[in-house]
Amino acid sequence: MPNRSPITAICLGIGLSLAACRAPSPTPEGPSMPWVSIPASDARLQYVGRTYRAGTGVVFSHPGVTVRASFWGDAVRMRLDDAGLGGDVGTNHFDVSLDGAPPTQLAVHPGQGTYPLASGLPVGLHTVELFKRTESLVGASTLVALEVHGELREPPPRTGLRMEFIGDSITCGYGTGVTFMPESSSSKVPTFTSKHQNPRRAYGWLTARHLGAEAVFVCYSGHGVYRNLDLSTSGLIPALYEQAVPDHPAAWDFSSGPPDVIVLNAGTNDTFAGAGTAAFLPDEAAFKAAYRTFLERLRTLHPRAHIICTLGSMTDGFKRREQQGVVTSAHVGDWISALVAERQSQGDARIHRHVMAMQNPFADGVGEDWHPSAATHQKMAEALSRFIQDVVRP
Template identity: 30%
Template sequence: MVCLRRVWGVFAPFLLAALCACGSRGCGREPAAEGQKSSLPKEIAYVGRFDLGDSARFAWSGSTIRVRFEGASSIAVRLKVASPGYGFNPPELAYAIRVDDRPKAALAVNPGEARYELAHGLDPSTPHEIALTREAEAFAGIDALLAVELPEGGRFLPVPPRRHRLEVVGDSISAGYGILGANAQCRFSFATERASITYGALLGQALDADVTIVAWSGKGMLRNFDGTTEDTMPELFERTLPTEPTSTWKFGSPADAVIVNLGTNDWFGGGGRPLEIRAFEDTYVRFLHRVREVHPRAFVFVVSSPMLEDQMTPSGPGTASELSRKSLQRVVERRRAEGETRIEFVDLEPQGPNVGCDSHPNAESHRRMAARLEPSLRAQLDR
């Protein structure tokens, strides 16, 4: 069995930096350069949480820009990319590109403002759709889309809506931490983090759903990995830009399904201090009430953590997996006793040897998570 203190020693250096990124007051908004103008066509479809103004600002994992056009053989964007700081290597920052729903090689980006070509050599007589997805998680900072550029003769088209909307609320697992890592020995880097191949993204592809990912490494429901109770996920859930406390999300487009994958850091963290299980469950129930308020039609899936396996925990007799599973089942039972009918607990299998950096789920684990969840989601969404 694995001791949670050993896990703390492995994760602590990175997660303390991630949890403290920008401080509790937020990173703040950088002023636009003098004379700077944006050119954002009204036909753009924004998937995720965006602060729309002169530019489109965003920071959550998996934030996606979808553009459809015709009459052009190429397309480019102007991006302003934040500098992640904390000694991370800027060239590791990347975006995923899909052209006509087929993945292309990752787009490497650098801090600062620059023009990036997303595709060329396309047939101008045929409509095309481009999807540009942020791979890095929230603490990398706030990026901004400044312009989308087509050559002369190109024309933007309305983007057809997906069949469903899915929202994933989670932590490092849902953000894709270490998903490309070769083994558990590698440490965090943006080079191994990929929101576009997480279980949430895979479910979106399988179910024809736009996916919003609201996830930040080290964050918990009651307490974060470092034991703090400030800026937990219930607080961050309310924000458009997670590092700006005053940026309030309006929840204008309710989801059809919500997956809540939280608790890993509540059980793992705390510096060896026991988790107050009743307080954790009370907080979880309150959060599910809030989810129901903002997503009135959604079916809610409360899922277990694949990272909690046979680790011993100071929070009670039994393993972290056993205790957390029973705790989540009690949470769901309490909501049902209150009259909630559109909710289900899904027990994800332990990840076993399928791990990436710092023992986080690798790509194979995420495929298994998606495969486990897909039948449950499909059964509800296809009704």
């Protein structure tokens, strides 16, 4: 009778074949676990926010884009190809969270690289979350693959309520990582650095968290509704809204996870543009035409969504000029109110006007380039959350 190992005897005794008996465990453990590379397009990787699939991976650039994955094992890393140029302005930053713990900040370098996200973990089931802090002006990122020391599992469930925040630098969380206390309205404060951009400290993400919602951001610093801060008219917010990734040709698929609530915070750059030029004051007809068309487009794309139009909190939209004793003025905030009332009179009961309080720099400080501080964003979020609970979701 041939010699048999104890495990072989047990397998044959209960009717298992030798092949099944020798098959590897469905849950690998310990040093024998392999490194497994999962392409970025794998359906078990969960994306929140705008992305598109390219030949090399999944491309994204808006702040707040999130990648989540669950895996059994003890380590995880990613392969990323980054288009940022590096330096204080051109370095993309991510938050990395493991198993719901507070995030750690990760700076990535230009070009391709492999980045450890977690190692030396207890062997078991873990969830990793990658959250892009920086916006499109810093550069797009392409996730090539996620690599796990173990095996990938199905992603965690997504939340029910979905919110979309459309806007400019304020919505992007520009400069929220630092606070400066100016002595006067003419005080100089530091300018933009990518490491201090953090949408988790901005009103949109804070509002969504308060309401238990998932947040998607479509925003770009310096861009406006009919004119940008530098008076250019390319890449306006309504045009950016059609794209999966700004400055890339791929169109966004609007059938993918439509929002329940849209917050449109645009018009600040239209207001501020034109300093020292004949175009100092925004043009009422041009602004209203562009904003009206954008609202019509949003309603066509999202017939059931609540649309909240707001502005701020760096300006309420009022701007005046005095030349040779003649005073002229414009008020973008009033124009937005009129456009919302116009749609309401046409029977759109799911559009709302929220008036955002202006920042108080001498009480709450400011972020880089006089943008709202984290304290101001917290106040903005509290007011917007109350508005949504009282008016949008009674």
